[in-house]
Amino acid sequence: MSATLALSSAGRRTPDMLRAIALPITLLVAWQLWAMTLPDDTRAPSPASVVAAFVRLCASGNLPISLAQSFGRVLVGFAIGLVLGVSLGTLMGASRAVRRNIEPIIESFRPIAPMAVLPIAILWFGTGTPAGLSIVGYAAFFPMLLSTAQGVSRTDRNLVQAARTMGVSRFRILAKVIVPAALPSILLGARLGMGVAWTAIIAAELAVGAKSGGGSSGGIGQMMFIFYSYSIDMNGIVVCMIVVGVVALFIDRLFRIAERHLIPWRQ
Amino acid sequence: MQRSIEIDSPLPVSPGNPARPTLAAKVAGYPAVLSGLVTLRSFAVFIAIWWAAAAWTHSPLQLPTPLSVLTALKSLAIDGEMLDNALTSFTRLAISMGIAVVVAVPLGFLMGLSERANAYIDPMVEVLRPISGIAWIPLALFIFGVGDVLPVFIMTYVACFPLLLNTIAGVRGTDRRLLAAARTMGVPQSRIVRHVVMPGALPTIMVGLRLAFAGAWSAIIAAELIGSPSGLGFAIEWYRQLLMSPKVFAYIIAIGAVGYSCDVALQALQRTLTPWARGTELA
Amino acid sequence: MSDTMTRPKLRLDHVTKEFAAPRTGLRTVAVSDVSLEIQAGDFVCIVGPSGCGKTTVMNMIAGLDKPSSGTIEIDGAPITGPGADRGVMFQDYALFPWLTVRDNIGFGLRNGTPGRGMAANDVEERISKHIELVRLGGAETKYPHQISGGMRQRVALARLLANGPDVLLMDEPLGALDAQTRLILQAELLRIWGETAPREERKTAVFITHDIAEAVFLSDSVVVMSSHPGRIRAVLPIDLPRPRDEHVRAHPRFAQLSEEIWELIRDEAYRAIA
Numbered sequence: 001m002s003a004t005l006a007l008s009s010a011g012r013r014t015p016d017m018l019r020a021i022a023l024p025i026t027l028l029v030a031w032q033l034w035a036m037t038l039p040d041d042t043r044a045p046s047p048a049s050v051v052a053a054f055v056r057l058c059a060s061g062n063l064p065i066s067l068a069q070s071f072g073r074v075l076v077g078f079a080i081g082l083v084l085g086v087s088l089g090t091l092m093g094a095s096r097a098v099r100r101n102i103e104p105i106i107e108s109f110r111p112i113a114p115m116a117v118l119p120i121a122i123l124w125f126g127t128g129t130p131a132g133l134s135i136v137g138y139a140a141f142f143p144m145l146l147s148t149a150q151g152v153s154r155t156d157r158n159l160v161q162a163a164r165t166m167g168v169s170r171f172r173i174l175a176k177v178i179v180p181a182a183l184p185s186i187l188l189g190a191r192l193g194m195g196v197a198w199t200a201i202i203a204a205e206l207a208v209g210a211k212s213g214g215g216s217s218g219g220i221g222q223m224m225f226i227f228y229s230y231s232i233d234m235n236g237i238v239v240c241m242i243v244v245g246v247v248a249l250f251i252d253r254l255f256r257i258a259e260r261h262l263i264p265w266r267q
Numbered sequence: 268m269q270r271s272i273e274i275d276s277p278l279p280v281s282p283g284n285p286a287r288p289t290l291a292a293k294v295a296g297y298p299a300v301l302s303g304l305v306t307l308r309s310f311a312v313f314i315a316i317w318w319a320a321a322a323w324t325h326s327p328l329q330l331p332t333p334l335s336v337l338t339a340l341k342s343l344a345i346d347g348e349m350l351d352n353a354l355t356s357f358t359r360l361a362i363s364m365g366i367a368v369v370v371a372v373p374l375g376f377l378m379g380l381s382e383r384a385n386a387y388i389d390p391m392v393e394v395l396r397p398i399s400g401i402a403w404i405p406l407a408l409f410i411f412g413v414g415d416v417l418p419v420f421i422m423t424y425v426a427c428f429p430l431l432l433n434t435i436a437g438v439r440g441t442d443r444r445l446l447a448a449a450r451t452m453g454v455p456q457s458r459i460v461r462h463v464v465m466p467g468a469l470p471t472i473m474v475g476l477r478l479a480f481a482g483a484w485s486a487i488i489a490a491e492l493i494g495s496p497s498g499l500g501f502a503i504e505w506y507r508q509l510l511m512s513p514k515v516f517a518y519i520i521a522i523g524a525v526g527y528s529c530d531v532a533l534q535a536l537q538r539t540l541t542p543w544a545r546g547t548e549l550a
Numbered sequence: 551m552s553d554t555m556t557r558p559k560l561r562l563d564h565v566t567k568e569f570a571a572p573r574t575g576l577r578t579v580a581v582s583d584v585s586l587e588i589q590a591g592d593f594v595c596i597v598g599p600s601g602c603g604k605t606t607v608m609n610m611i612a613g614l615d616k617p618s619s620g621t622i623e624i625d626g627a628p629i630t631g632p633g634a635d636r637g638v639m640f641q642d643y644a645l646f647p648w649l650t651v652r653d654n655i656g657f658g659l660r661n662g663t664p665g666r667g668m669a670a671n672d673v674e675e676r677i678s679k680h681i682e683l684v685r686l687g688g689a690e691t692k693y694p695h696q697i698s699g700g701m702r703q704r705v706a707l708a709r710l711l712a713n714g715p716d717v718l719l720m721d722e723p724l725g726a727l728d729a730q731t732r733l734i735l736q737a738e739l740l741r742i743w744g745e746t747a748p749r750e751e752r753k754t755a756v757f758i759t760h761d762i763a764e765a766v767f768l769s770d771s772v773v774v775m776s777s778h779p780g781r782i783r784a785v786l787p788i789d790l791p792r793p794r795d796e797h798v799r800a801h802p803r804f805a806q807l808s809e810e811i812w813e814l815i816r817d818e819a820y821r822a823i824a
């Protein structure tokens with residue numbers, strides 16, 4: 001998809017790399033310069049002190065531990081959402097009757113954001129890990145369900161019929177025709193689901209921290225909350241934000257690579 | 268730089284799926300009345316299961332009965348508290364969406380039309396995009412404090428990305444043949460943008476708007492829950508702390524209802540603004 | 551032996567198929583009162599304007615659709631559902647996009663009834679044999695989207711044959727190809743079907759097309775259908791000598807038969823575009 005309306009292609013003389021980093025570098029420098037005008041005891045973050053905070057948090061082990069906690073929750077919660085979403089989605093996609101009956105319920109839950117069910121999760125499971133898992137599972141469930149259902153229901157009917165004319169059993173058709181046909185959709189759903197799951201766990205940890213006076217939940221989200229309300233460490237918060245972003249990017253890239261390897265029949 | 272444009276996502280934009288105008292129309296060969304009855308039956312079954320579960324667990328704190336939730340819903344509706352909170356959230360949402368449109372759409376046109384602008388701005392966008400709106404909450408709490416600005420900031424941030432990316436995609440996706448046709452007719456550049464690129468990009472932008480809304484609506488709950496003394500997100504958490512479960516459930520229903528209505532309204536807007544684009548929308 | 555002489559391979563007896571339109575529930579008759587007997591080893595083409603129910607007839611023989619009334623028998627036994635004794639080649643080939651050429655050809659052998667009871671080695675050998683048969687050696691590890699239309703068609707043909715069906719059902723298998731490729735593949739199809747083999751060794755083939763010359767070139771007999779509702783106008787035996795090659799197209803009888811078929815469907819064809 002190249003630009004159809006290249007009004008200006010004269011900027012070719014500036015190397016691409018330079019253009020790419022120009023704006024981020026300018027902003028970083030401006031931020032640093034601004035921070036240096038502030039008094040020494042300022043709490044305002046600056047790029048230099050963010051780097052220092054990053055080193056400090058890594059060395060103390062706090063950051064790796066919190067990251068592992070959050071990531072572990074996302075994996076488990078995502079797995080729950082994946083199993084439920086794919087199995088129910090396959091049913092919905094394969095059977096109109098199931099779809100007709102379940103869809104109204106699904107559609108009414110969909111506009112309810114994961115964070116809105118957090119209070120219920122806390123009522124049910126307390127402020128520990130299970131509450132976080134259920135929120136992550138809930139968040140990942142919908143993209144998984146909907147893209148699986150869509151992938152399955154859009155399976156080329158001819159392929160199913162072709163398999164039937166070769167005497168392939170129903171179960172094998174499901175495993176050998178419908179699932180592979182729906183795989184691109186399922187993987188897309190997994191990528192989107194993992195993305196929202198990561199956002200959801202941060203939100204959940206943050207909110208659990210904020211609303212239960214710290215609690216004992218742990219994780220990056222709670223770490224951010226502690227920096228906010230106890231140690232008032234804005235540099236630490238910025239470190240956490242960057243880590244959240246890097247992990248999100250990492251997840252996205254990982255799934256894209258997986259898609260390329262698992263779907264070699266697509267150009 | 269590889270960039271993902273969510274436009275090819277077959278996914279739920281979220282509340283309400285654009286590819287499904289009505290349940291009945293989708294399930295081909297199924298009369299609308301009957302489909303309505305099935306929907307009713309599904310809800311009846313759902314409520315029956317809920318009721319049975321509530322009776323069985325017998326723990327009104329964790330799972331209030333549908334009746335008590337309905338009672339709570341009624342009282343919250345009558346004394347106007349729910350409406351106040353819903354209006355507060357909705358106003359914040361509307362302001363955020365407005366700001367996001369004003370910022371992201373022109374920027375998207377700029378980046379879509381000019382290779383150079385894109386080369387400079389795009390990396391910055393790609394750096395910020397993975398940082399979810401939620402992750403900005405603690406920092407934004409420092410900067411803006413607890414109040415109205417925080418949710419608006421978070422939602423604007425969240426809404427900007429889908430709008431921006433879809434605008435760029437829409438502008439770039441404008442049919443080359445239409446552009447060529449306009450050029451051969453001697454139409455000046457500015458008019459091409461106004462009369463060819465804009466209508467061409469509009470359907471994609473509208474999809475971006477719905478994605479933006481979905482993200483913003485999801486983020487407002489978190490933002491209000493953590494950093495605001497009012498709004499729907501605040502209310503559910505407030506009643507959770509008071510252990511008034513029926514009201515928690517009532518507010519969750521309200522969140523779903525407002526989210527759903529907004530999406531229906533956006534779909535209507537989409538159909539009005541881009542009536543020619545039906546069927547090509549995301550989903 | 552006498553039994554096969556008297557009993558046709560396929561028998562359609564007063565077959566009617568109605569479809570109920572979704573939503574409105576209006577019933578339309580796709581195929582009306584079709585009776586037809588196809589002998590073992592025959593190559594039969596069904597021609598007719600679009601909407602004459604050709605594909606419906608084929609789907610019913612395949613067992614993918616059930617007749618609303620009437621019966622369809624294979625070797626005297628009623629058809630109740632799809633089975634590997636009747637192989638189908640679909641209009642768009644229905645190749646599995648996620649399988650390579652080789653895996654596509656082997657799909658039925660590995661997953662369906664045709665490969666049941668066969669040793670894995672024999673299955674692979676059979677697949678290789680059919681890859682050679684349709685001259686696809688070297689393209690085995692390619693995916694369908696990486697090969698040309700003509701090659702895809704041959705993959706579909708190899709898959710069809712590898713399953714060893716008694717009856718070949720082909721729904722406009724050459725429809726999507728350009729004219730030259732079509733001519734080449736028509737001749738190749740006859741070779742693979744077994745034109746040079748003795749009659750008893752040939753498969754029974756039902757081939758749907760709207761191309762009259764193609765039908766005449768391939769068949770032992772041509773079934774001409776008309777539409778609204780779909781019914782049989784005529785069955786014409788094609789008495790051109792076999793084996794056939796390009797020269798048969800220059801045969802006066804070829805033109806004569808083509809003309810005869812065109813006479814039968816001309817009015818309807820004109821009406822369709824009017």
